[in-house]
Amino acid sequence: MVITHPTNETYLYVGLEFDTVSDVKDCWNQIQTTGFDFISIPLANERRDCRQDDQNNGFSKDLLFEPSVSSDLELAGNIWSTAVLGKIHYYPSSTAEAIPAIEAYVRQQLDWAQHLNLRTSFVAVDVCWSEEQHIFVANMIASALISFPRQSICIRICIDGTWTDSQQNHHNYKKVGGGKVMHHWDIWNLYRQCCDYHPCLSVALECLDCARPSPSQLFFQQWLSEPVHYLILDTKIFLKNRQGFPVLSKSFQSMLSRFLPFSVSILVRGEARHPNGYASYLQYLGYLYSKQPTMEDSYRVEMPYFDYLQAPLQPLADHLDSQTYETFEKDPVKYRLYEEALIHCFQDRVRDDNVVVVMVLGAGRGPLVHAGIRASEQVGVKNIRIYAIEKNPHAVRTLKSIQRSDSRWQQIVEVMEEDMRYWNAPEKADVIVSELLGSFGDNELSPECLDAALARGLLRPDGICIPREYTSFLCPLSSPKLFQEIRGYKNPNIPSPFEIPYVVRIHHGQYLADPLPCFHFEHLPVVDTSSHSEDPPSSSSSSPCRHFRYRRLSFQVHGPIMLHGFAGFFEALLYDDIKMSTNPQTLSHGMFSWFPLLFPLSHPICCNDSECRVTFHIWRKVVPGKRIWYEWMLTEPITTPLHNANGHCYSMSSSTSTFS
């Protein structure tokens, strides 16, 4: 009876927590009837003698594990493995001597959880503990993650702030004197770093008695990129509406809305304070979920790609396949912007009946040719000739097939199977249109391709290039998830997975500052076209390394936060004031052709200060006619190794494709 969003077709899983279990079958039947999806139960039977042993910090030497349920037969195997979460019972030690017994006790519970095939076990930690107590527990969890490789551990941490004390007042812990109380995210960050970003470690945020939270911007920056798998809501945080039904405050609703897109599940706990019992809570959460806004189409298209790492395309070196063409042709915004740019351009240029020569460089399967035809019709251009230049023979086949079936194409389109960099054009163009931009603008070698074509004099001295110029942008990124993904990225040809840029739809990630401009390129007609050289473009009159770039970017990051890399975008000026942008600040809304380009850092960097200066250096290096690559490093807050030095992990081939 999982809650389903009426239009998005996404799911919300809601569970119910039991503090004690007298009969687990009863618990299960109860939530089945009510409609919850899962239960959380204690793994161990808390024995009275432990609780009373106050002299010893709540720890008894004879602490022996006794399961909370009589046997694994009480529930079916698939219920244990899919719908039951375990909660680990333990006391944080305040003395080193007590640790081995506590650790053994926790391991017995994990062993039992593993026997039951439970998906996840909760370990509650308390913001009142000293740093040393947290270090003991973090150490225990780091060891457990190694010895129980099939077990996921979820750290439960209360985010109520100063009201936290009530969280575990049923536990007999004592605060160790001296140590300062840690902030909730710092606590999680300690566990996470101690466990070295273990993929089986997640976090649950517990809201126990604060009905009207007022989370700061930093709160969301810190938590939204973390593996927050559960929000635990005590019934105490629910208000009553006029009919007496449980509801959440506005501020709670809006906090919840920020987390729901990250597939969190909700666990309800505490006493049911409504005559209908827990059903009213579930109903309300279902109602709330159904009121979440409907996703935009582009978001829906992008969902399967969330946090999925892709090596950047190399359309110059490799031929795109039919599926790739099809995906990109579906972009509802990109070709509209091109069409608009062409309309403005034709309006400006077409003053008589002279023929307008348009060259589409890299025509693919023709979307820009279509845009050119539509624009010319709209403006009423009488005389137009469109050259569709494409080096991929398979795409040329498509272009010719369109031409055969389309009389307008027959009249005005010339399909040429050519590499734009070496093509001897029969005439000069008024307008050159191309869509060679990658996620980072220049990373599919648009500068090299267009400049080679322009150097051959393809464009009239008063001609124009669409796009006319483009700039890449970068901003610092926090994404534990992507750090884990990259660490797990296996490719025997790549010496280090942290030294290549990835195209990725960043979902579990937070941008830590506004993007700053990085590399800029513009394409203007080459005026002196006297030397129609047969040499490759790399040795043309201008410097062979004119597309070398270096940029130093300094950001102010609001810490504490972990830095994992930099996200790259671009802004392109197509024509006039028509811009196409993947930069979040100036985004062309609804466009999905480009995901950000991620430049990872080989190690997570601590930005501890509330105003932490982050200085990034990036190079675009060129071996003319051979390859182009980026190198990057940090010098603040610390100096990192130069990533991808000499392009040893990743470079873009600028030599002619072997198949063209």
Place this chain on the structure above:
Amino acid sequence: MVITHPTNETYLYVGLEFDTVSDVKDCWNQIQTTGFDFISIPLANERRDCRQDDQNNGFSKDLLFEPSVSSDLELAGNIWSTAVLGKIHYYPSSTAEAIPAIEAYVRQQLDWAQHLNLRTSFVAVDVCWSEEQHIFVANMIASALISFPRQSICIRICIDGTWTDSQQNHHNYKKVGGGKVMHHWDIWNLYRQCCDYHPCLSVALECLDCARPSPSQLFFQQWLSEPVHYLILDTKIFLKNRQGFPVLSKSFQSMLSRFLPFSVSILVRGEARHPNGYASYLQYLGYLYSKQPTMEDSYRVEMPYFDYLQAPLQPLADHLDSQTYETFEKDPVKYRLYEEALIHCFQDRVRDDNVVVVMVLGAGRGPLVHAGIRASEQVGVKNIRIYAIEKNPHAVRTLKSIQRSDSRWQQIVEVMEEDMRYWNAPEKADVIVSELLGSFGDNELSPECLDAALARGLLRPDGICIPREYTSFLCPLSSPKLFQEIRGYKNPNIPSPFEIPYVVRIHHGQYLADPLPCFHFEHLPVVDTSSHSEDPPSSSSSSPCRHFRYRRLSFQVHGPIMLHGFAGFFEALLYDDIKMSTNPQTLSHGMFSWFPLLFPLSHPICCNDSECRVTFHIWRKVVPGKRIWYEWMLTEPITTPLHNANGHCYSMSSSTSTFS
């Protein structure tokens, strides 16, 4: 004609630098006659037109490489490869546009150096450059180290301090405005980090015009652990003695003495200011080298092990071999200390003619038995019985063979092939002697072995244990060399080479603070010995995890410096006030049985502040009767992953050896 130390038999290589080469054969003949070992020459002919192109920051677009020598035939191949160093000519760029041409120019020189098989090429950097200029050069070097894998690059950096400007006044560089001038070690640290601790990157410290340096303690802490391969001495820093011969000031001599044990070579440069030419400089350096103190014997014994990583011994799980026994038996100090302790002990205890029962637990090939016999003879103990307990059957064979040939042994020694943990002794001992300590005290499981023996009631209630107690010590370590060594440590059974402790004679390393005590163990008689249980010792009456330990240690480190790990030592109290120590502060001088135990960190940590707090946590974890291991992590200045969590990379087996 290499300079050889008269008693140490170590070498000092001295070279001569030529700023220009008109005929390289001449240069070579000149140094051959004078007695130098190698030469340094420029790789490129500096062309006049580059130097004059001042508008462009000394950089001409047409900068074309021309070798300084006419061909590789000028010298024999083995001379190029062993006795010639190249100096790279370049200008630091102050604009990004100039970089590709400079980089190409440097690469041509490296290409040429590689063709000549030169061992090393110098790249001079200037402390006056801006950080950005250093970043450009560091980037260039990082790339070059990847593309020229056979080339070593040595960064030359002047340590004269504020007098540095004169260093490169023949270069046409301009200081880029704004950036602060960097400190010499920070500059090197930037290059080193950018190049990710590349093993082919080294550093040369250049002394150009400061005759009386006054290096601080921080200077030595920073530089002595670095790969300083050359000290470059300009003739200007030499003073004249009364006979007019070149000599170095006292302060220079003492600085030199600190570097010479690290196998630096010396390169002399500048104009010869003595009628005898460069020969007088060489003579003086030879004289100075011969005056270096003679090494101690223990130092000489240890030299082959400098910075050589060894996995710690596991004498409990594995049998030591004959070579290992032999090495350790040669220690001139250790057995003297044991003998002294036994003398004191016998003097205190032997009051009548009662038999004194001594048990040597882990007798090996008998050195402690010998020490016991010698001590008893010295004190005049009339009645003594020595049990030599050894689990290694091969060592037992040795013991029995000694017994056959030694009548004193026949009278008083009983050789038993037994595991001390399970031995049913025929009587109780007055004195138990053992040498089970590892580099970190407890890391060869002395606590487990002795306590198991004591738990079986081997010792009389008034008996004593030698050693009576021991404490491990730790201090923070900077050692780029050992970081490189560990990164290169290949063992298919170890998931991460940074998560195991190593026994290593640390040479290229600096302790960054005084060692602090870590784990403490003491061995006292077990008074209640009523239960002579047959169970394994782990389930004896006291807690099975009583040897679990945890320690948090905070150090103040004087930065800036890089932290690479922690060095471990121990102090043992044998008897009375007789101590045996590997802790540098209380060292038992001349003892070589133990090298420090190194706990590495998986990534170098920047300690930037002049007073940087470093907090280290270390656990000694125990699975009773199975294995024991250490886990460790940092929480200041940053939090690291828990190293060796659950002992997944390294643990010591405490189960019975399969062969015993």
